[in-house]
Amino acid sequence: MSSSPSIAPLPTKLVSIKEMRANIAAFRRKNPDAAVGFVPTMGALHAGHLTIVTQAKIECDYVVASLFVNPAQFAANEDYDIYPRPIEEDMKLLGQEGVDAVFVPTTQEIYGDKNALEEGTAVEVRGLSHQLEGAIRPHFFRGVATVVSKLLNIVQPDFIYLGQKDAQQAVVVRNMIKDMHIPSELRVIQTVREKDGLAMSSRNAYLNEAQRAIAPLLYQAMGEALRLYVHEKERSTKVLLDAVKDYIRENGNELTELQYISINDTESLYEVETIGKQGALLSGALLLGEIRIIDNIILR
Amino acid sequence: MSSSPSIAPLPTKLVSIKEMRANIAAFRRKNPDAAVGFVPTMGALHAGHLTIVTQAKIECDYVVASLFVNPAQFAANEDYDIYPRPIEEDMKLLGQEGVDAVFVPTTQEIYGDKNALEEGTAVEVRGLSHQLEGAIRPHFFRGVATVVSKLLNIVQPDFIYLGQKDAQQAVVVRNMIKDMHIPSELRVIQTVREKDGLAMSSRNAYLNEAQRAIAPLLYQAMGEALRLYVHEKERSTKVLLDAVKDYIRENGNELTELQYISINDTESLYEVETIGKQGALLSGALLLGEIRIIDNIILR
16 A cells, blocks of 8 residues: 555644643643744744744754734835734645644734833833834834743743844844743754745735846845855955945846945944944845835854 | 740751752752742841731742842942841741742852842843833843842742732732743732831831831821721822821821822733722832832722
8 A cells, every 4th residue: 555645734723822821831741851842933934934933943952933913013105914824734835844732822912902102011022123114114123122021931941943044033033032031942943045036025926027137136235245255255244245246236237225324233232333253143134115125144 | 844945947958049949959858748948038037927927838838048148239329338248147937937949059059150130131121111110110020030030040939928018929820820921929928017107127227216106107198098098988199198198298297208109900900090890009119318218908
């Protein structure tokens, strides 16, 4: 008899905080020394998320993912209502990766009856939330820090996994965990890219054909800076940023507008003039009409 | 042989977060179903604190107290530097009450190298932090919510105990715990008073003889409102507040100035015009020179 193609079982789906806590508690009671990993996501999973989950499965005995589109990190004019929510497809993908449990709470479960943007308790990582993405989206990192803090209180994992794609988010969460003495450790997993270099993102689904064709421009332009940094030992941020801007001006088209490009310390996010031994974060945003492509690389 | 007077052993003193966590973890490992209670204090303990500790000892199997003067809840012009810190005396008192462990961290341990008032991660309970005490001390409840959140992440108790004396603080922490899904339950213990009615407070030590003599005035004046509420079924906040103001005007002296007096919903802290079945919080502050006497009673 030949074996039939195996169909991965769906992970346990948990909707309430109470169920989620009971699920973790049951595992911990039986496995007091085991490591629990947690992968928070907004769903609409792609290979970038799945790479994160794979790493969590390697490092942890039990992996919990969450699918929750967090209203506190969308301003009124942003895409909260249309953000994709393919929950059944996401559950299948997480099952294939061997995720043990998936937390899929309602907004009511996480925020109660409160307006997530304006009411209730908020967590803010001062000094790291106002620059770069925070300058464009002033509400964003308060929303991220608040929801990650809530989710960590619910799941209480040993490790939390985030993607390097959202570099500033990772810096904010790392500092929040440290400042607040949260007993979880952050792991940051490197960005997964399409063949043409475009960083995977759930929002890439918004791109039309012409936008998709030019979308790798930001990453390609950052590659110019990386080349100067590595091969010509260029350490002046002005020279490196000018190289990115020049590349985009020369290779962009009527669809593309560089929103910002910046070189910052990887920990403090202070702008640096000359890159030292500790390296630096090169990050930026490219506008394609109303769609924002964000990306970053570490110069080190 | 007659027994010699028993000398209570000092509780275990823990200075670092690492030691504190290891202490709790060791207890939990041996007693997985036991209840851990936590009594955060700024030290300079009085009978009010000790009543809270006694209640925690009744309800919990293991009681941790903390002694930490939190810089984030003092503005630059306030009494942070002179706030009393009689740590050895406090340790003895906690030992007599049977407290199991006392967390006595440095400021560096809790806030790192950051300026606690301005830098690092902060927690804010929006909607409950700007009125009453928050109107006089705009930084105060952010400082309280932030440090309580940190301490809860470190100790991870089943129950946290606060005093009703700081009524708004209890409301802020209750809402923070609920909003943030912190897995600890708040217990609020009623105010302990001197024989003349003055609520016990570490800051009463600042009062000179003349100030101490007139200090019960606020509580006495609130008693007037309570009398009207209970015996004359008065439900108009204007009438009740006028009774407090009149009493203070008639019985105060050149030392006394009513800073505010207010009647608010006990949960939302909204000002109420007419007190309903759910009752209300009557709270105020009396200035005696630079010293503030705060007090409250529940009208219910």
